[in-house]
Amino acid sequence: MGYALAGALLGAGREVTVWNRSPGKARGLLARGAREASSAEEAIEAGDLTIACLLDDASVRETLTPVLGKLAGETLVNLTSGSARQARELAGWLGRHGARLLAGGIMAGPPTVGTADATILYSGARDLFDRAAPALDPLGRPHWVGEDPGFAAMYDMAALSGMYGMGVGAEHAVALIRAEGGDVEAFKRDVLRPWMERMLPFTVDGADPGGPVPDESNPEMQATGLENMLATSKEAGVPDELAGHLHASLWGMRRATTAR
Ligand SMILES: NC(=O)c1ccc[n+]([C@@H]2O[C@H](COP(=O)([O-])OP(=O)(O)OC[C@H]3O[C@@H](n4cnc5c(N)ncnc54)[C@H](OP(=O)(O)O)[C@@H]3O)[C@@H](O)[C@H]2O)c1
Known part of the structure; x- marks a missing residue:
């Protein structure tokens, strides 16, 4: 899914830096102009907006724990599936470290990401959504479902x-x-x-x-x-x-x- 998301952003002409735990999976993206970061930290530092799409909540926590300092003052868009409670707790955890969460839920499979058939649900502060939506638009129709960070997962x-x-x-x-x-x-x-x-x-x-x-x-x-x-x-x-x-x-x- 991360590959499809990055591909959709590249397709829209965005500058994209990718990171994946196991390196070497982004070759096709690199050929299309993406940069590959050697660490999650480097990926966070590279852009204005960080999008995470990993297996589950535990993998997001594990990945972010050592690099939380880098997210202070930043917004994380988390497109990893999970429960509403996990999203609320993630928002609280990031908040305590000075970062804000725009929680997401992908209503599409990888082949439809970036097409008119994809909808991405978001929840969290409306101002965060309004600011991030233009950048996220190439992934699929952005649809905000409420201030509660758990709502995207719940929907x-x-x-x-x-x-x-x-x-x-x-x-x-x-x-x-x-x-x-x-x-x-x-x-x-x-x-x-x-x-x-x-x-x-x-x-x-x-x-x-x-x-x-x-x-x-x-x-x-x-x-x-x-x-x-x-x-x-x-x-x-x-x-x-x-x-x-x-x-x-x-x-x-x-x-x-x-x-x-
Ligand atoms: N595929 C779909 O149709 C679809 C649709 C909607 C939503 N989603 C959601 O999108 C998310 C990703 O799905 P996917 O299809 O990309 O799954 P996937 O093909 O199994 O990929 C999982 C990704 O998570 C990484 N990962 C797993 N454990 C990790 C850890 N402990 N630390 C760091 N990275 C870790 C993997 O890295 P490695 O390469 O190193 O293993 C891989 O990049 C999931 O939450 C899924 O529910 C998927």
């Missing part, structure tokens, strides 16, 4: 949770078809994909566990439908774990029925 993880939920739902659907000897490819192409595409707006707009049930939807009918799905899954011998979301939805529907 990122919540959106991923939606994506993985969709993936598990699709896996469950395919497992049913396969278990009953159906044509998986035809099912995906002719039924599942068009159905999921059509249902996406309803799925997102109606997503509010415990929230109000729209008048036009009868929760009792929906609960019965979910029970039919669970029964079908059981009959086909498809593992219950994949249908876990159905149990959770059924619980919500039953509650809504009681509340009516």
Whole structure:
């Protein structure tokens, strides 16, 4: 990911200095005009803005601990994925050493970084975002989600949770078809994909566990439908774990029925 981020900045004509724990991975970037620093310290000193994108929060802490002095008075843009709490604690830790954090979450894979399909979430002080946004713009659409440094991670993880939920739902659907000897490819192409595409707006707009049930939807009918799905899954011998979301939805529907 670091390679893709640096590549997008170079593509926009920015001066880029890169550093990676294991040297020698930036050859393609060097050929495009990047400089390679021999240490994290040297990389921080080289530019106006430091962007970190490492494996996890622990690797960021480990890398920054010996060079914290160099970040005093500077802004760190951290695009490493982590939890909201980790981002808040990182902001506090940097703050105690005179540095400010603009926390980020990358809503894109490496091939889409720097394209119109990439969105980068940011959170932290609005003035930090406003100042850094023009420099960060080549990475993907910068989208600020609040002052709380934990919000970028929270939005990122919540959106991923939606994506993985969709993936598990699709896996469950395919497992049913396969278990009953159906044509998986035809099912995906002719039924599942068009159905999921059509249902996406309803799925997102109606997503509010415990929230109000729209008048036009009868929760009792929906609960019965979910029970039919669970029964079908059981009959086909498809593992219950994949249908876990159905149990959770059924619980919500039953509650809504009681509340009516
Ligand atoms: N790839 C994606 O699709 C994607 C999408 C969105 C967000 N992200 C996030 O972007 C971040 C980086 O992902 P990636 O795809 O680049 O992962 P990756 O290919 O596994 O690279 C991990 C990077 O972290 C470095 N690293 C690991 N442990 C370290 C340590 N203790 N000290 C210093 N450096 C360390 C590695 O350096 P070495 O080369 O020396 O091992 C490498 O540069 C992650 O937080 C990930 O969740 C990735």
